[in-house]
Amino acid sequence: MTPVSAKxxxxxxxxxxxxxxxxxxxxxxxxxxxxxxxxxxxVLAFLNAIVLLNQLNQVVVIATGYNSxxxxxxxxxxxxxxxxxxxxxxxxxxxxNKDESLCREDSVDGPGFSLLSGSLSMALCYIQRxxxxxxxxxxxxxxCLHGSPDGPGQYVAIMNSIFSAQxxxxxxxxxxxxxxxxxxxxxxxxxxxxxxxKPQMLDGLFQYLSTVFATDLHSRGFLxxxxxxxxxxxxxxxxxxxxxxxxxxxxxxxxxxxxxxxxCSTCGSVFGQAPVxxxxxxxxxxxxxxxx
Amino acid sequence: MADKQVxxxxxxxxxxxxxxxAGVLKMNIERFVFMPNDPKSTTKLNVEFRMIKGHxxxxxxxxxxxxxxxxQDQGGNYILEFDSFADPNAIAFHAEAGRVVPDKSAxxxxxxxxxxEETERRIKLLQENSELQALHxxxxxGGILTEAEFWATRKKLLDQNDSRRPKQRLALKNEMxxxxxxxxxxxxxxxxxxxxxxxxxxxxxxxxxxxxxLNFVPNKMTEKEFWTKYSRAEYLHSTxxxxxxxxxxxxxxxxxxxLKRDDMLANEARRKIRRVDPTVDMEADxxxxxxxxxxxxxxxxxxxxxxxxxxxxxxxxxxxDLNQHAAVxxxxxxxDVELGDTRTVAEALIxxxxxxxxxxxxxxxLERKLSDRISRIAEKQIEDLQGSPDPAQSHPSDPRDYFxxxxxxxxxxxxxxxxxxxxxxxxxxxxxxxxxxxxxVSDIRVMGLSEPIVNQEVxxxxxxxxxxxxxxxxxxxxxxxxxxxLDRLPKVTKEELLHHWTSVQELLKHFWSSYPITTKxxxxxxxxxxxxxxxxxPKLQEIKESVQSDFRHQVSxxxxxxxxxxRCCLLHTxxxxxxxxxxxxxxxxxxx
Numbered sequence: 001m002t003p004v005s006a007k008x009x010x011x012x013x014x015x016x017x018x019x020x021x022x023x024x025x026x027x028x029x030x031x032x033x034x035x036x037x038x039x040x041x042x043v044l045a046f047l048n049a050i051v052l053l054n055q056l057n058q059v060v061v062i063a064t065g066y067n068s069x070x071x072x073x074x075x076x077x078x079x080x081x082x083x084x085x086x087x088x089x090x091x092x093x094x095x096x097n098k099d100e101s102l103c104r105e106d107s108v109d110g111p112g113f114s115l116l117s118g119s120l121s122m123a124l125c126y127i128q129r130x131x132x133x134x135x136x137x138x139x140x141x142x143x144c145l146h147g148s149p150d151g152p153g154q155y156v157a158i159m160n161s162i163f164s165a166q167x168x169x170x171x172x173x174x175x176x177x178x179x180x181x182x183x184x185x186x187x188x189x190x191x192x193x194x195x196x197x198k199p200q201m202l203d204g205l206f207q208y209l210s211t212v213f214a215t216d217l218h219s220r221g222f223l224x225x226x227x228x229x230x231x232x233x234x235x236x237x238x239x240x241x242x243x244x245x246x247x248x249x250x251x252x253x254x255x256x257x258x259x260x261x262x263x264c265s266t267c268g269s270v271f272g273q274a275p276v277x278x279x280x281x282x283x284x285x286x287x288x289x290x291x292x
Numbered sequence: 293m294a295d296k297q298v299x300x301x302x303x304x305x306x307x308x309x310x311x312x313x314a315g316v317l318k319m320n321i322e323r324f325v326f327m328p329n330d331p332k333s334t335t336k337l338n339v340e341f342r343m344i345k346g347h348x349x350x351x352x353x354x355x356x357x358x359x360x361x362x363x364q365d366q367g368g369n370y371i372l373e374f375d376s377f378a379d380p381n382a383i384a385f386h387a388e389a390g391r392v393v394p395d396k397s398a399x400x401x402x403x404x405x406x407x408x409e410e411t412e413r414r415i416k417l418l419q420e421n422s423e424l425q426a427l428h429x430x431x432x433x434g435g436i437l438t439e440a441e442f443w444a445t446r447k448k449l450l451d452q453n454d455s456r457r458p459k460q461r462l463a464l465k466n467e468m469x470x471x472x473x474x475x476x477x478x479x480x481x482x483x484x485x486x487x488x489x490x491x492x493x494x495x496x497x498x499x500x501x502x503x504x505x506l507n508f509v510p511n512k513m514t515e516k517e518f519w520t521k522y523s524r525a526e527y528l529h530s531t532x533x534x535x536x537x538x539x540x541x542x543x544x545x546x547x548x549x550x551l552k553r554d555d556m557l558a559n560e561a562r563r564k565i566r567r568v569d570p571t572v573d574m575e576a577d578x579x580x581x582x583x584x585x586x587x588x589x590x591x592x593x594x595x596x597x598x599x600x601x602x603x604x605x606x607x608x609x610x611x612x613d614l615n616q617h618a619a620v621x622x623x624x625x626x627x628d629v630e631l632g633d634t635r636t637v638a639e640a641l642i643x644x645x646x647x648x649x650x651x652x653x654x655x656x657x658l659e660r661k662l663s664d665r666i667s668r669i670a671e672k673q674i675e676d677l678q679g680s681p682d683p684a685q686s687h688p689s690d691p692r693d694y695f696x697x698x699x700x701x702x703x704x705x706x707x708x709x710x711x712x713x714x715x716x717x718x719x720x721x722x723x724x725x726x727x728x729x730x731x732x733v734s735d736i737r738v739m740g741l742s743e744p745i746v747n748q749e750v751x752x753x754x755x756x757x758x759x760x761x762x763x764x765x766x767x768x769x770x771x772x773x774x775x776x777x778l779d780r781l782p783k784v785t786k787e788e789l790l791h792h793w794t795s796v797q798e799l800l801k802h803f804w805s806s807y808p809i810t811t812k813x814x815x816x817x818x819x820x821x822x823x824x825x826x827x828x829x830p831k832l833q834e835i836k837e838s839v840q841s842d843f844r845h846q847v848s849x850x851x852x853x854x855x856x857x858x859r860c861c862l863l864h865t866x867x868x869x870x871x872x873x874x875x876x877x878x879x880x881x882x883x884x
Contacts, residue, residue, distance in 0.1 A: 024725035027732075037732050041741045089737045093730060100726040107721040204754035206746045211758055224762050 011218040013056040015130055015138040017123040018047065018145065020072075022063045022096065023114035026148040026178065030111075034147075034177060034202045042206040043145065044085050049210055051075055051084070058138055060126055063092060064119040064146070065099035066112055071122070113151030116144070116184065120161035120172075127170055139217045141171050141194070144185055147178035152236045155184070156255065156266060162188045171195075173213050177202060183234070190231045197226055238266060303373040304328070304337065312373055326372075337370065417449060426791060427798055436824040437802060441817065445801055486519055491634055494522075495641050496620045499556040502638045515634060525550030557616060781847065785839055789850060792832060796854050799825055803861050809868070822865045825858050832858075 020043065027036045047059050061073035072091040079087050120142070127140040142165065165172055171194035174185035181198055189196035199208045215223055237244050237258035248257040253267035263270050300319075303312030304326050315328035326337035418425045424446075431437040495502040501522060509518050525547055528540060540547055781789070803821045806814045832851050839847045 022729070024722070024729040025720055027729055028720050028725045031728070035732065036729060037736050037742065040733070040736055041745055044741060045745045085741070086737065089733055093733050093737070096726060096730045096733060100722070100730075103722045103726070105722055107719050108725070109719050199754070200757060201750060201754055204746055204750040207751040207754040208758070211755060226758060226762050 011139070012216040013054055013138040014050070014216045015058045015060070015127070015140040016050055017126060017140065017142045018043070018059065018061045019064050019116070019119040019123060019142065020061060020145050021114050021116075021147045021177070022092070022099070023066045023112055023148045024096070024099075025066065025108045025110070025112035026114065028111075030147065030178070034205075038202075039145075039177070039205065040089075042209065044088070045206050046209040046214070047073075047088075048084065049214060053214065053216075056138060060123075061088060062119045062122050063095045063099075064114045064116055065095065066108075066114055067099050067102040068095075069115050069118040069122055070095050070098070071126075111148055111178070113154070114146070114148040115154070116146060116148075116151065117154040117157030117161060120144075120158065120165075120188075124161060124164055124168070124170065127168065131168070141173060141217060143213055144172060144174045144188070146174060146176055146182060146185060149178065149180055150182050150184045150236075152238070155236055155238065156253070158184050158188070162191050165192045171217065173197075175199065175205075175208065175213060177205070183236075186231045187233065195225050196231075302326070305371040305373060317372065339370065414443060417446075423791075423794060427795060430795055431798065431824070434824070436799075436820050437817075441802060445798075445805070486523075488634070488637075491519075492637050493620070495638050496623075497616050499560075499641075501550065502641055503556065504550070505634070505638050506642070509635070521547055522550055557612075781839070785835065785847065788835055789847070792828065792835070793854065796825075796828060796858065799828070800857055800861065818865065822862065825861055829855065829858055829862075 047061070050057055050059050057075075059073065059075040060071060063070055063072045072095055073084070073088040075081070075084065123142045127142075130137045130140060162172065165188070170192065172185070172188040172192045173194040174182065174189050174196045176182050176185060176196075176198040186196050188194070195212055197208060197212055199205060212225060215225070234245060235247075235256045237247055238255045239257050239259065239261065244256070244258050248260055249255070250257070250264040250267060250269060250271075252269040253264060255264055255266040257265075261271065300317045301314075302317040303314050305312040313328045313330070315326055315330075318325045318327070324337070324339055418428055428442060432439055432442050495505070505518060509515050513521075521544075524540075528536060542548070799821055803818065803825070806817050806821075809815050809818060832855055836844065836848050836851050
């Protein structure tokens with residue numbers, strides 16, 4: 001990291017962690033409406049805009065692949081100082097190659113799921129490193145540019161990342177570029193105090209990014225940013241990936257099941273054979289969708 | 293409160309002519325009791341007000357005695373005679389109040405002298421406005437406000453209901469003054485009748501005559517001469533003999549003033565035309581006209597005459613006269629002077645005209661606005677001719693672009709329709725998918741980014757959409773934007789809230805209007821108000837707690853400002869009292 005004098009760090013200096021969805025199956029499915037070339041054009045312009053907003057602003061880009069995640073750009077490194085776009089694209093190409101080599105499946109039905117939990121964790125790790133770098137650091141935030149549908153298998157990991165972000169006061173902004181709303185990201189933004197947005201016109205993605213997501217955390221206090229009409233708080237059951245209102249919860253790891261299980265599939269806890277009314281069995285608990 | 297009574301000296305009469313039994317009349321809100329001075333007399337009365345059906349009394353100021361006739365339900369009536377005229381009013385008010393609110397305590401009217409009209413007006417207002425009645429009931433009968441205090445803040449309401457409004461000003465007659473010459477048929481004399489009313493109308497309609505009058509009278513000619521001349525000119529007009537009129541005008545220059553077309557009028561007309569919105573297409577409107585005749589179908593004899601240009605100024609069309617008359621009538625009576633003196637009328641009219649003109653000068657920027665508008669409209673028209681800017685429609689040669697631009701909408705619709713299902717189901721081999729992704733990325737590396745990044749129209753649309761979205765989610769909490777929070781509350785709660793709102797407003801109004809406390813009276817009033825407020829306070833809290841949990845937050849949001857305002861008042865009074873206490877203590881200390 002570049003050493004900077006203490007005075008220069010004002011409250012509008014940001015560290016922006018951008019998570020780019022690079023799930024090839026997703027991009028293949030939206031080839032006609034939003035080719036990745038267009039998406040990258042908008043995002044690169046946005047990243048440049050962020051760097052221009054304040055010379056101390058820092059941008060880190062993490063590619064969220066199908067099988068892996070990786071940092072593909074860091075504006076604080078020496079390579080990130082010049083020829084940013086070229087550097088980023090080169091790293092992205094390398095990443096795609098690496099991700100492909102890790103792929104064990106021959107074909108995938110539908111757009112598939114990208115590894116959001118992984119990239120969120122990487123972003124949080126980076127932020128933790130920045131926090132520990134000294135008393136003066138830019139204000140970090142995470143921006144998820146996500147298109148792939150929610151991977152129910154990552155529910156626990158994603159929720160853990162969300163709570164960890166909430167704990168370290170890092171807002172998670174989400175910009176959903178896919179066809180569907182993302183319940184995970186809705187909750188992530190709601191819990192961490194970020195902005196959740198699903199642009200209606202993807203042609204104007206840059207406009208959305210620059211109007212909504214370019215503002216630093218300090219300025220957000222003075223702005224009226226879009227708020228979702230409602231947040232889908234329903235959880236998906238871990239056994240069938242159904243969205244449920246009511247279900248069984250593991251008393252150890254809080255995993256959610258739509259049916260009574262003998263053993264928790266997440267943490268492996270064995271539930272007692274006692275009758276359902278017994279307090280030692282997982283409670284049948286009502287999850288109120290609007291209660292938070 | 294119920295033992296609050298009004299005691300009056302009165303005479304009870306069985307009929308109007310009866311000398312009556314002198315005694316004392318005691319009234320409280322429920323009944324009135326008449327006790328004769330002579331304890332042996334049998335004419336004792338003890339009547340409940342609710343039995344009283346109506347009341348009549350002699351008019352104030354008349355030479356007769358002050359009589360009050362209370363009509364009973366069963367048909368009987370009580371006639372009471374009073375010493376002063378104020379008394380029966382007070383009783384009438386009692387009687388009415390007893391009927392309106394039969395089970396409430398008496399309004400403290402004893403120190404008030406209400407005229408009968410005033411009382412009636414108040415009663416009428418209370419009967420018409422249930423909300424007001426509720427407030428009146430709460431505060432006046434509750435002893436928080438006196439009758440006078442309650443109505444003092446509603447002077448406007450009382451004035452509106454005032455039947456004796458200032459006399460409506462008479463407008464000018466909607467009838468054109470046409471000179472109807474009265475000829476006796478034998479001699480050649482023609483008589484004109486001019487009343488001050490008619491003169492006023494002439495002055496208003498014909499500024500030239502007005503000007504001429506001010507110029508000529510009384511220096512050049514007498515008033516009578518002037519009007520004779522004018523009448524002569526009118527007579528000449530009525531004969532429609534333009535040539536004769538021109539000839540006469542040539543001989544007499546004063547007469548010419550009347551006969552020539554009114555220059556001032558013409559100027560004014562020009563001025564008005566300038567202010568007409570030029571986008572009003574007169575030509576086009578003509579097509580819609582009921583008859584396509586010149587001068588709107590009015591018979592026009594002189595138009596047929598072929599006239600030399602020298603007679604032109606003497607022509608006067610009927611439609612001109614009609615328009616001028618209409619304008620004057622619509623303007624109404626502008627001056628407020630007695631019509632007797634002709635000169636003052638003329639001068640007053642001139643004055644109003646001048647004021648109007650100066651108004652117009654200040655309205656110059658209005659004209660500028662108008663011209664702006666014209667140019668804007670002109671631009672718009674040109675724009676219209678330029679055609680639609682939609683590239684998708686204007687370039688059908690590239691259908692692929694059009695399809696691409698429509699795709700996001702289709703996707704959106706799909707996403708909204710079935711949020712649980714995955715709309716895109718196609719099996720893709722991983723090699724293909726990775727391959728295309730890699731190709732595109734390397735393509736960008738070689739080719740560079742496409743420009744421009746965002747189409748400006750799209751950017752504007754996005755911005756508008758975002759702004760709209762933000763403002764709508766900010767304003768409307770619920771799903772239905774037309775639904776207000778109050779409508780969703782239970783009816784009882786809603787009414788209670790509204791009632792408290794009005795009553796709190798009333799209390800606050802009276803409270804703050806009595807500051808600074810300069811008199812003992814204001815001090816007691818504030819104390820009374822403070823007590824009332826401290827009673828409302830727990831009630832509001834109660835409402836908040838009584839509603840269901842779903843609404844509690846919203847109700848508390850509604851109640852909060854009321855509580856805050858009340859708290860502020862209470863705090864203020866305690867502070868004041870504390871300060872006063874401190875001052876007093878200091879004073880006594882100082883004196884000791």
